Amino acid sequence: MLVQNKGEYIRHVGVRLIPGTNNLESEEAEAFKEAIGTNPLDKALVNKELFYDAEKPDAAIKDIKANDALALIADTFDVNLLNQFHDEEEESKNTRTSVLKAIETQIASILDPNEDDIVDTER
Incomplete structure (x- = not known):
C-alpha cells in the first residue's frame, strides 16, 4: 500500500x-x-x-490518477520502488508516457545527481 x-x-x-x-x-x-x-x-x-x-x-501506481502518480514519483527516493513503479506502468493496458518519463527522470536524478545538488559532508 x-x-x-x-x-x-x-x-x-x-x-x-x-x-x-x-x-x-x-x-x-x-x-x-x-x-x-x-x-x-x-x-x-x-x-x-x-x-x-x-x-x-x-x-499500484498504474491505478492512481496521473497527477497524483507524478507527485508520488517526485517524492520517491527508493530506486527499487521506482523500478517497481516503472514495471507496473509498462505492464498497464493504458501506459502513460508522462508517468514513465517522470519515473525515468527521478531514477536518473538519484543515480546521477546534479553536481550542484551534492552536499559536501567532509567540511
Whole structure:
C-alpha cells in the first residue's frame, strides 16, 4: 500500500512514515488503517499531510490518477520502488508516457545527481 507523507517530519500513524513515498507491507498497512480508523488526529492527517487513496488502498501506481502518480514519483527516493513503479506502468493496458518519463527522470536524478545538488559532508 502506498502512503505519501507530504510533510517535512516523520509521522507515526500506526507505523513510521518518513517524508516521501512509503510502501507499506500488509502488517504495516493494517496498522496504518487501524490508526486512521480509530484516531481522529491521525485521520485528519489523511489528505492534509498524507496522500492515501482509501477507495483503492491496494492501488499500484498504474491505478492512481496521473497527477497524483507524478507527485508520488517526485517524492520517491527508493530506486527499487521506482523500478517497481516503472514495471507496473509498462505492464498497464493504458501506459502513460508522462508517468514513465517522470519515473525515468527521478531514477536518473538519484543515480546521477546534479553536481550542484551534492552536499559536501567532509567540511
